[in-house]
Amino acid sequence: MIVAQRKPFEEIKKSLAPYENIVVAGCGTCVAVCLAGGKKEVGLLASQLRMSFGLDKKNVKVSEVTLERQCDREFLETVKNEVEQAEAVLSMACGAGIQFLAEAYPQRPVYPGVNTTFIGVAEAAGLWTERCRACGECLLAETGGICPRTICSKGLNNGPCGGMMEGKCEVDPERSCAWVLIYDRLSQEDRLAAMEAVRQPTDYTRQTQPGKVTHAAYLRRYHADSK
Amino acid sequence: MPTPSEFRQALASKEFILTAELDPPKGADLSVVQEKISALKGKVQGVVVSDNHSARMRMAPLGLCRALLDQGLEPILTLTGRDRNRLALQSDLLAAASLGIQNVLAVTGDHTSWGDHPQAKPVYDLDSLQLLGALNALNLGQDLSGNPLEGAAPLFTVGAVVPLTANPLQPVIMKFRKKAAQGVDFFMSHPLFDLNNAGPFFEQTREIKTPLLATVCLLKWEQVAGYLPGNIPGLFLPEGMLEQFKSWGEGAYESKAWEFARKLIEAIKKDGRFRGVHLMLQGEEIRVGELV
Numbered sequence: 001m002i003v004a005q006r007k008p009f010e011e012i013k014k015s016l017a018p019y020e021n022i023v024v025a026g027c028g029t030c031v032a033v034c035l036a037g038g039k040k041e042v043g044l045l046a047s048q049l050r051m052s053f054g055l056d057k058k059n060v061k062v063s064e065v066t067l068e069r070q071c072d073r074e075f076l077e078t079v080k081n082e083v084e085q086a087e088a089v090l091s092m093a094c095g096a097g098i099q100f101l102a103e104a105y106p107q108r109p110v111y112p113g114v115n116t117t118f119i120g121v122a123e124a125a126g127l128w129t130e131r132c133r134a135c136g137e138c139l140l141a142e143t144g145g146i147c148p149r150t151i152c153s154k155g156l157n158n159g160p161c162g163g164m165m166e167g168k169c170e171v172d173p174e175r176s177c178a179w180v181l182i183y184d185r186l187s188q189e190d191r192l193a194a195m196e197a198v199r200q201p202t203d204y205t206r207q208t209q210p211g212k213v214t215h216a217a218y219l220r221r222y223h224a225d226s227k
Numbered sequence: 228m229p230t231p232s233e234f235r236q237a238l239a240s241k242e243f244i245l246t247a248e249l250d251p252p253k254g255a256d257l258s259v260v261q262e263k264i265s266a267l268k269g270k271v272q273g274v275v276v277s278d279n280h281s282a283r284m285r286m287a288p289l290g291l292c293r294a295l296l297d298q299g300l301e302p303i304l305t306l307t308g309r310d311r312n313r314l315a316l317q318s319d320l321l322a323a324a325s326l327g328i329q330n331v332l333a334v335t336g337d338h339t340s341w342g343d344h345p346q347a348k349p350v351y352d353l354d355s356l357q358l359l360g361a362l363n364a365l366n367l368g369q370d371l372s373g374n375p376l377e378g379a380a381p382l383f384t385v386g387a388v389v390p391l392t393a394n395p396l397q398p399v400i401m402k403f404r405k406k407a408a409q410g411v412d413f414f415m416s417h418p419l420f421d422l423n424n425a426g427p428f429f430e431q432t433r434e435i436k437t438p439l440l441a442t443v444c445l446l447k448w449e450q451v452a453g454y455l456p457g458n459i460p461g462l463f464l465p466e467g468m469l470e471q472f473k474s475w476g477e478g479a480y481e482s483k484a485w486e487f488a489r490k491l492i493e494a495i496k497k498d499g500r501f502r503g504v505h506l507m508l509q510g511e512e513i514r515v516g517e518l519v
């Protein structure tokens with residue numbers, strides 16, 4: 001899932017200063033799971049904003065709405081009334097959702113309520129860690145299911161750097177070196193040959209911004225001449 | 228075809244090789260390091276010029292390497308993949324070759340978080356193995372994309388680093404073998420303090436005959452006193468050694484450390500497994516004459 005962290009309250013409040021009628025829009029998918037921007041977090045933030053504006057003797061209307069997903073047009077349409085009745089929107093979705101919401105309502109200023117951090121997993125209650133950099137050419141088959149481009153701080157392709165110490169990473173001694181983990185895993189699976197091959201430089205054409213993926217069905221529907 | 232570098236010729240000779248590390252200045256004025264250059268002249272067969280050492284921004288090694296050549300010293304340019312992508316790395320290498328700089332030590336590079344610009348983007352477009360691939364491609368007259376180079380191809384003497392006392396050792400040995408197979412003219416170790424610790428590495432890599440230089444590092448008292456495993460990238464002090472260094476105390480440390488280094492150099496010479504010694508004097512290059 002996409003992991004995000006709520007922005008500091010003061011930053012959020014400052015960005016909303018020009019408005020007297022705002023709607024806080026949550027997203028019910030990834031950011032809800034990582035406790036950054038789901039329905040519950042929307043409620044907490046909206047209450048905090050109301051109290052804070054109240055203490056400032058400022059009359060600001062703060063409404064709440066949470067969509068199933070902000071990265072999908074059909075869900076964005078469901079909040080048309082709430083968005084159009086407000087002067088500005090504070091989106092608690094990931095960066096993709098915030099942008100798609102802004103795109104769907106070009107007449108309304110949209111502000112981010114979270115910082116989007118990475119694609120990761122829920123390692124424990126309240127602990128999320130990164131697992132994927134979305135590089136576009138997955139090499140997990142050859143690295144024992146451990147991604148060096150993500151888990152190695154330097155994203156190295158061919159083995160540990162000289163900073164590895166007692167199996168730990170140069171950058172964070174609390175974290176295992178990705179290449180030591182990969183070596184151990186491949187060794188356990190009797191597949192060390194996969195690590196012996198020299199991996200060529202990463203193909204960054206796979207990461208050209210902005211990325212685009214088209215399904216064959218889409219092409220058939222909208223581009224009849226496509227194969 | 229260019230003439231092989233003096234360092235390549237030294238590697239091919241029978242003499243025991245000495246090199247020393249030199250950091251370019253943090254500034255545009257090379258006179259800052261002139262005393263060090265003069266001290267190293269005639270004492271070492273190669274001067275390894277660091278590339279934003281410890282991720283701290285300094286003059287690019289290209290400038291100091293050329294100054295060394297002008298003064299009759301043999302430069303070894305360090306090149307890290309941390310700060311430049313494959314275009315910049317290759318074009319800098321071509322610039323180096325055009326300036327007569329032919330020896331290159333290809334390294335990964337300490338992470339930017341250690342340095343004085345921790346917010347900088349760590350590039351690592353090429354890792355050290357891929358950097359070796361680029362060097363060997365250029366030597367063959369083509370770039371990493373297979374495009375031919377105009378004019379005579381460069382003739383780089385290619386170096387790489389190996390942390391031969393690392394733990395765990397197996398993944399490090401695997402990378403060492405990959406580097407050797409990629410085409411390396413010389414290896415340099417990470418700082419070594421006790422030759423006994425190099426045993427397991429040599430036992431498992433007997434088939435690789437590439438010249439290997441042992442790095443002797445003069446640690447400062449503060450580095451010893453404040454040492455924790457992992458607080459200086461690439462520096463591993465075996466436990467007994469750390470205790471010994473600390474037991475000298477701050478007052479006696481410096482003279483004892485230099486004496487220790489002298490003995491270690493002699494031991495490496497006698498040992499027979501190393502092709503030479505690389506000195507990391509950490510700013511004290513002016514005193515190189517006390518060691519060699």
